[in-house]
Amino acid sequence: MSNCAIVGINWGDEGKGRMVDLLTEEYDVVVRYQGGGNAGHTVINDYGKFALHLLPSGIFRKNVVNVLGNGVALDAENLWKEIEVVREKGVAITPENLKISDRASLLLPWHRLLDELEEKRLADKKYGSTKQGIAPFYSDKFQKKTVLAGELLFPKKLKEHLMQLLEWKNLIITKVYGAEPYTEQTLDEWLDTYGEKIKPFITNTSDFLRRASENGKNIMFEAQLGALRDIDFGIYPYTTSSNAIAAYAPVGSGFTSAKLDRVTGVVKAYSTCVGEGPFTCEMFGEEAEKLREAGGEYGAKTGRPRRVGPIDFVATRYGVQTQGATEIALTKLDVLSYMKKIPVCTHYTVDGKVRDDFPFPSEIDDAKPVIEYVDGWMCDISGIREWKDLPEAARAYVEMTEKAIGCHIKYVSVGPERNSIIIR
Ligand code: GDP
Numbered sequence: 001m002s003n004c005a006i007v008g009i010n011w012g013d014e015g016k017g018r019m020v021d022l023l024t025e026e027y028d029v030v031v032r033y034q035g036g037g038n039a040g041h042t043v044i045n046d047y048g049k050f051a052l053h054l055l056p057s058g059i060f061r062k063n064v065v066n067v068l069g070n071g072v073a074l075d076a077e078n079l080w081k082e083i084e085v086v087r088e089k090g091v092a093i094t095p096e097n098l099k100i101s102d103r104a105s106l107l108l109p110w111h112r113l114l115d116e117l118e119e120k121r122l123a124d125k126k127y128g129s130t131k132q133g134i135a136p137f138y139s140d141k142f143q144k145k146t147v148l149a150g151e152l153l154f155p156k157k158l159k160e161h162l163m164q165l166l167e168w169k170n171l172i173i174t175k176v177y178g179a180e181p182y183t184e185q186t187l188d189e190w191l192d193t194y195g196e197k198i199k200p201f202i203t204n205t206s207d208f209l210r211r212a213s214e215n216g217k218n219i220m221f222e223a224q225l226g227a228l229r230d231i232d233f234g235i236y237p238y239t240t241s242s243n244a245i246a247a248y249a250p251v252g253s254g255f256t257s258a259k260l261d262r263v264t265g266v267v268k269a270y271s272t273c274v275g276e277g278p279f280t281c282e283m284f285g286e287e288a289e290k291l292r293e294a295g296g297e298y299g300a301k302t303g304r305p306r307r308v309g310p311i312d313f314v315a316t317r318y319g320v321q322t323q324g325a326t327e328i329a330l331t332k333l334d335v336l337s338y339m340k341k342i343p344v345c346t347h348y349t350v351d352g353k354v355r356d357d358f359p360f361p362s363e364i365d366d367a368k369p370v371i372e373y374v375d376g377w378m379c380d381i382s383g384i385r386e387w388k389d390l391p392e393a394a395r396a397y398v399e400m401t402e403k404a405i406g407c408h409i410k411y412v413s414v415g416p417e418r419n420s421i422i423i424r
Pocket of ligand 1: 012014332333
């Protein structure tokens with residue numbers, strides 16, 4: 001039996017989906033333990049290309065059971081739409097291979113509306129939300145103003161509970177934002193459509209995970225976003241509203257006694273960031289445009305162009321430490337193949353002082369990157385599968401990164417497909 005978490009080291013979009021898809025071969029259960037429909041994991045395999053937002057990336061493996069834990073923002077509408085897309089490609093999704101925690105809180109239809117209203121109110125000070133209702137959802141969860149998925153199994157009590165919440169929410173919608181109230185009829189329609197559809201998948205997943213572990217099953221915990229977006233340790237307030245770190249896996253999965261044997265941190269060979277907030281190593285102009293194009297850096301959920309920059313050793317080292325990574329998967333090394341000289345951010349300066357620790361959020365606005373250029377390899381490496389076959393400059397880039405971030409790089413990904421990987 002072994003447990004593993006696959007987590008993002010940076011701002012998200014590091015390529016976690018492709019790593020989960022690859023590594024699930026060795027696992028029996030894949031659990032999502034935080035976040036919701038706000039970020040996408042891209043998986044390319046024999047069934048096609050998918051942007052998964054809520055479904056665990058193990059859904060394509062025949063013998064893998066996929067779990068949505070209690071820490072997830074359970075958006076029944078988006079989940080159901082995703083299930084339909086994946087089913088259409090011939091993947092079976094049943095209560096046998098997908099289990100939803102009865103203790104997961106439901107993202108209710110008004111959460112998306114409130115997200116939109118608040119971003120509109122903030123205008124040029126907006127957080128850059130994906131408007132999937134995640135922040136209103138998590139604040140309601142901790143205010144105890146949403147419902148648990150398991151309540152869908154008790155319809156009469158659920159309706160009473162929801163009506164109390166609706167009354168309170170409508171005060172905010174109408175009196176704070178001056179918008180139209182949410183109606184009981186719309187709520188009923190939502191319950192009849194999406195609530196009913198997800199009901200058969202709801203179960204006590206804590207029990208399931210504990211028993212699976214007792215029976216020697218290997219469990220993988222799949223995180224969303226990255227360390228720099230973690231609500232406690234990220235660049236607050238430009239974070240997500242949940243804990244994206246491995247340490248949260250036992251809580252958010254519902255398998256509270258879980259021990260992690262392995263934490264695989266995913267790092268991209270350069271940096272990207274979606275949304276607002278400090279991004280110290282950001283590149284602009286033609287250099288940025290070229291990198292964005294080469295890496296296809298457009299949001300999986302929103303299609304928004306991602307902000308890009310060189311690999312950032314300061315932020316990445318912090319991410320490795322925060323995640324407690326035991327090994328690293330370095331992805332998208334192939335994307336850098338067009339560069340004669342590759343920029344890397346080795347340090348920051350703040351107020352003229354060189355810093356190699358990651359600054360506190362209030363300081364980070366003033367941080368400036370120190371950039372060095374290293375030799376590129378200028379050839380296609382996407383077909384390479386052995387470490388020794390990589391050009392010397394590519395190996396030097398990986399080794400330099402490994403040293404700077406303080407963690408062994410076990411996997412080097414050179415393409416989006418399942419087998420485009422070098423294992424060291
Ligand atoms: P995630 O949210 O961490 O899973 O990352 P995304 O799915 O948003 O972004 C990763 C993108 O890069 C997807 O389009 C992947 O198919 C793609 N990708 C992952 N690894 C590699 C790689 O090594 N090379 C290339 N060229 N693309 C990759």
